[in-house]
Amino acid sequence: MSLPRDFLDEIETELAAxxxxxxxxxxxxxxxxxxxRLALAVTxxxxxxxxxxxxxxxxxxxxxxxxxxxxxxELRSAPTAR
Numbered sequence: 001m002s003l004p005r006d007f008l009d010e011i012e013t014e015l016a017a018x019x020x021x022x023x024x025x026x027x028x029x030x031x032x033x034x035x036x037r038l039a040l041a042v043t044x045x046x047x048x049x050x051x052x053x054x055x056x057x058x059x060x061x062x063x064x065x066x067x068x069x070x071x072x073x074e075l076r077s078a079p080t081a082r
Contacts, residue, residue: 028074035071 042058043050050058052072059065 031071031074035068035075038068038071 039050039055042055045058046054056065056068056072059068
């Protein structure tokens, strides 16, 4: 990493990094909220705790299964300590 040209450049670089982090956090949070809503519905439908495989198989369409897989990957790929 190179040194900033001046103090303002240093601030702008950090600000840009912080904005990217916020955008990632917002995307991650939205995915988790969707995943929670869907998993809660499947749990209610089955009337018992579910596995990730049941969650994915309970999807009505191929598109829905792909979306659920994507959401599970988002859950499991993101670090827990942010």
